[in-house]
Amino acid sequence: MSKKNSNIIIVRKKKGHGHGHHGGSWKIAYADFMTAMMAFFLVMWLISQSSPEQRHSIAEYFNMPLHVALSQGNRSSLSESAIPGGGDDVVKQEGEIQKIDLRKIERNRDRKSLNKARENLEQIIQKDPRLSDFKSNLRLSMTEDGLLIQIVDSQERPMFKVGSKDLEPYMRDILNAMVPVLNQLPNRINLTGHTDSLPYARGEAGYSNWELSSDRANASRRALMAGGMDGNKFLRVIGMANTMSLADSTPDNPINRRISILVLYQDKEKSILQKDTLLQDLSAAAGDQKNNAGFNISNKTGE
Missing domain, CATH: 3.30.1330.60 (OmpA-like domain)
Structure with missing residues (x-):
């Protein structure tokens, strides 16, 4: 057979590498997830240990952080710091944000x-x-x-x-x-x-x-x-x-x-x-019912 008529066939073999580890990105994602879960449970624990007034103050701060920052924590409670215990002295209690009970x-x-x-x-x-x-x-x-x-x-x-x-x-x-x-x-x-x-x-x-x-x-x-x-x-x-x-x-x-x-x-x-007003209203309502009952009786008698 002539060399000119022969076809050259090239076979390429790919070596298998298995599934491998796909890099280390999954570790970062897992670490972020665990950090988020730890933060979540920490927040839940803090909420369970805090008073209703403290929870209200925290929620109010996160609802309007810019307003609190611009006013330097000086709100209706006349706080000196936006963060309870804030200021130069970290244990300072004066000026902490509290829910104001007007009564x-x-x-x-x-x-x-x-x-x-x-x-x-x-x-x-x-x-x-x-x-x-x-x-x-x-x-x-x-x-x-x-x-x-x-x-x-x-x-x-x-x-x-x-x-x-x-x-x-x-x-x-x-x-x-x-x-x-x-x-x-x-x-x-x-x-x-x-x-x-x-x-x-x-x-x-x-x-x-x-x-x-x-x-x-x-x-x-x-x-x-x-x-x-x-x-x-x-x-x-x-x-x-x-x-x-x-x-x-x-x-x-x-x-x-x-x-x-x-x-x-x-x-x-x-x-x-308020109690006296309520009693007056009840008495007036009872009087109206009595008058209406008397009116109905008189109408029936007239018939």
């Missing part, structure tokens, strides 16, 4: 105001001759509802004439001495009359301790107004008879014959007014 702020402001009023009254009791002789008859205390001022009887010094709503002259002096302090406060007051458990001479069916305690409360209200008290400061004037004896006293003890002046926290005042 709590108002209550704290109210508490300071009433505490100041209590201090003023205590000073007046010490210095004013109208009150200094009656220290044992005057009791001041802070309660969850406000500043409680109690003017109590003693066996030797009743504040009212026996079995009567008429005030003794020194009781008028005591009330008048309190008017300037009470008028300076924006808070309204509950004025309550109390008696001991001794039955009234005319019996429960007639004029009783209920009427007597109510009449004494109203007599005290009139005396306060005569001394210059603003009439709008009274929220409630009520009589409780002998239903609320003082602690560590027998029901017939003379100290249970007393007048209580409760200077209300302003949020407590709002709560009372």
